[in-house]
Amino acid sequence: MSILINEKTRILVQGITGREAATFTKDMMDYGSKVVAGVTPGKQGQKVHGIPVFDTVKEAVEKQKANAAVVSVPPAFAKDAVMEAADGGLSPIACLTERIPKRDVIEMVAYADLKGVKIIGPNSPGVISPAKKAKLGFLGGNNPERAFRPGHIGVVSRSGGMCTEVANLISNAGMGISTAIGMGGDSVVGSTYLDYFPLFEQDPETHAVVLFCEPGGTKEDVLAEWIPGHFTKPVVAFFGGKFVDNMPGMRFGHASVIVRPGSGATKDKTRLFQQAGVRVVEVYSDIPKALREMLQERVKKSGKAISAARKKSRPAKPQAKKIKKTGKAKKAGKKR
């Protein structure tokens, strides 16, 4: 299994005639994802890589039975595009557009809630479920197989680039990914950790979750509060930007702290995570080692074998032999 998307996901790309969108549409198709329609107002009848373009989401859904969307349109039009996808009942909607006004984001997220659909992002690279060859967005570029091998680790990242980087590290270490999500780095995103974690808890194919977090906000604080009693699988977290704690901060106003206590500092978030049983690693290179240790502890506790290894159906890759020597992974690399 996987979360959010699978082999039945029929993808609609909003803004498909744009240069970026046309590129990642091709990448998604090459990967094996089912792209069934595109929408660009005024361009109905055109085709992009053989995919029919429609003027409206409504027509695209009727004719092509799309059930999920990728939105890649300029910021000023993003709210309407996302609302149109939500109105069409598409879910999830991966919104890749960056720098959408927050007022618009709040409105489109509220509308998605009303329609009962899930938004990933905005400012997200998308989502990928490797075993299902399903991907919304541009994670892994034109070669997602290299960084995202099928497996049992879920990834949620506040940074797009680090989503691929962390997945690549996990894959290199002989493990693999169930579903990886670029949550989006903005303060308001359609779905936060709290929206993804219950899905990972339910997904039998996900054995552990890795988080890439950054300073600022209270999303991690709230997750730390939620985990005990709700989430039973190992969680490994890494914070990029620890140095920010030591920079002379410019605080402005009090409002955000009144909403909910939380300094935004990584040291405080780290403490809260640790109290919740989340393993916080100091360098991200240590993520595979921490994962392996936590999964082994879990095996010992439950007496059940839960393998972190890649799916057996996949041919063994040379990287698999690295499983036993992660301890030495810090040694400087050799030139190729």
Added chain:
Amino acid sequence: MRLYEYEGKILAQKVGIPVPAGKMVDSPEKAREVAGEIKGEVVVKAQILLGGRGKAGGVRFASDPGEAEKVTREMLATRVRDRKVEKVLVEKKLEIVEEMYLGITIDEINKRMILLAGKTGGVEVEAIAQKPGAGFARALVDPFIGVPGFRAKELAKHLGATDKGLGALGNIVSRLYALVQKFDASVAEINPLVKTKDGSYLAADCRVEIDDDAIFRQKELESLGIFPREERGREPTELERKGAEIDRVDHRGVAGRVVEFDGDTALIIGGGGASLTVFDAILKYGGKPANYCEIGGNPTVRKLQLLTELILSKPGVKRLAVVTNVLSNTRVDLVARGVIKGMLNRGLDPRNFPVVFRVPGAWEDEGFRILDKYGIKYFDRTHTMDEAAQYICQMGRS
């Protein structure tokens, strides 16, 4: 974009929130003039983008125009909370009987705007708000309904308003939300919101932050004399200014947003989370960054070349690290070409100068071939950014 108090008050007035009579000035003479117009006691407030002015001598009273001039002269000559004071706000001194708090900001967990109303205002408000029974009310705003009259009334009532005060204070609540909507503010705070001896309510201070991503559609701000500006908390250095010029050479990709530090290790690092991660790693392995500089979005060879020349021009720079996450769209070969050109233009031989690359991703085979040709040490995607950081920190040390 953070606004000064006087700018916040311009917006407040625009939506009908009452503020004290007053004016922003930038000279002692003008302060005298404004104080003369106001009549009676005035308050002179330093306009800086930091809280806690009061305790730092940034808020002073004057009983007549002459004193207002003197106070302003002193304030413009000093620094408040280590900020140069270029403007002051001269306002009528209020006869305050109550100080409250009213704010609107984004609740990132509930994904809505949230109204905050506290019975106690002032600089200690965030500590007060955490205490149980502190009298802080919070109300999420449904974006499709906004702040209806009844909600404004409830909050006004919570703040202790009665009789006609309910309407007056309720209006301030709904108008503050109108301000947020009209001007795309991500934060708007009235702290303190005061009740004066004559029973009226005013915004004694007003802090507004405009959503940077919405400035493109906020044309009205300029007509009100509020212009887009970049906030760094300090003046940009020469190196940072030149970096920004390089970033503007063409629109393709990001390369040039430089933040300068005191160290000896020049950094060209991947954007967003990756740059945060690499910077941490450099510090962890004992390195001293000379700068922070993200690249992304496939910048041109020319930009990378100029950027490399710039950051290597800083005196005392001994090594260079070009480290990114696994890239999806920035081309490795273009990064390699640009950086090597920049080094050569600076007269640095890549074979001798300590430099490391860890830039895997699109077009990496071509990129690695170029790096090999110039004898540059690099790591591929089977090695982490931490390993590259550790390696460069040890280089040229022995």
